[in-house]
Amino acid sequence: MRSPEPPPGAMEDDAMEDDPMEDGIAEMDEIALPDVGEITEKPVFPAPTVIGQPPSFGPFLGPLPESTAAATGLAVPDTVLDGAELPGLTIRGASLRGDDHHARQEVRQDSMGMWRVSDGQTAAILICAADGVGSQPLSHLGAAHACAALRNRIGDLVTESFAAAADGSLAQLWEYVVADVCHAIDEVAYQHEVDPKALSTTLAAALVEAGPDREEERRYAVLNVGDAAAFVLRDGEFTACLADGHDAAAPIASTGTWALPASVGAVGAAAGTMGSRDMLMVCTDGMSNPMLNRDVREQLARWWGGDAVPGLPEFGWQLSYRVKTFSDDRTAVCVWGRGQ
């Protein structure tokens, strides 16, 4: 194995002889590092892909947010990228602030999360996407706390969740879980001395069975509240796992949604199995609304339905696709049923 060239300014070998970390460095030599090569030209970064008619304006960030939410003292980055590679599973997630919020100097109200959870008997990956209700002042906190509270609650229920999916009682279990998540959000509202409605948020989440031995029949269970959505990408086609309130055929589009913690409505529940060629995604409506367009679904399927799973920056770039009039925050967390 070839050792990587030391970077300019690195200590000479003889200067490291007495380094207490020498053993550690020697171990690192065993790791196969990619050969970066020499960068001779300025790299070209492509602009976000435009699907269909372009918006009348180019990508922009605008000034820093100055809304009430931005003054809560909790940083809400414009963009979050996250991912992981586990035995038999690959995860990619991104949450992007939309141009509506860029233009209004408001914070990103979407949130997301990905965790490994285990009750000692069954291990799973939990992925979440939440969309704080636009009109509510602290909904970005509600979205973040909904994801975190779900993770805290569902850790003890992994085996029970998959068992409930098998015996048809998943919806009942999810209602119980969501009630606890609502209670956690209520407590946050109490701490901030605001009405719980101020933290209103939608939520979609999926438990995906972990472990490399499940590649061809990996169980998953999904839930949603409101119009946060879940899809399976299989054989180049996205299939919605749950109802999310969208009705493309309706003459007038709907403007309302159920939301935690005050107006939950029916908790969506679904379960199934995924294979190594499949991908499961949870997302906010900033993703599912433009996906009502066939062109968008087909482009995403081309990116995400092939053999190669995108790298983290590539995934974030892909999610930043632009479609005229769709300028809400956009969040998607995807799990591919195969390792890298």
Place this chain on the structure above:
Amino acid sequence: MAQQILPFYLVCDESGSMDGPPVQAINDSLPKLHAEIGSNPVVADKTKFCLIGFNHSAQVLLPLSDLSAVGSIPGLQASGGTDYTSAFDLLYDTISSDVQQLKANGDQVYRPAVFFLSDGQPGDNWSASYQRLTDPNWPLHPNIMAFGFGGVDAATLQQVATVRAFIADGSMGPDAALREFAKSLTNSIVNSGSRPTENGALTLSVPDNVPGFTALPADPV
């Protein structure tokens, strides 16, 4: 490629009583509205604007348009009487054909928003025409905000509005009040087009207060 569209309709009285400063105030304000919306691409992409003028008859002065793509908004010309039936019938037909066209393009259309402005009591029996327009069983029934000054009374405006009515309070002249009306229309379009609802949808942003006007609850016929 489907888009999200919120259509706005300004239905404006151009009867003879509007002649002089009132109609001039509206005509002076329309270019400002055009400039502000047309130069705000985040809003202009998602909203469309239609101008209907009415007196004893009604006509579409500007078909439903992307304000960033039109050269100018035609002005009003005051003459004739005040007939609400013709305005509501034309509005019904225009919304029907506009939404049909947008849906044919595959667009997601949000509930049309109407700003109705009048300065006089109608001389006709308009209730049947109005009820057809606002029938909850008609899927395209619009949200209506009614503004009035001069000879129109508060009860009539409340009956026309489905969301909120505003009547001039006399604290400023008709031309100044109408400039405030135009500002509230512009602000409503900007807020509606750039602040999606909880599910990323577009809906009418209703002003709480408009300087020079008193807000009244809607009381549809």
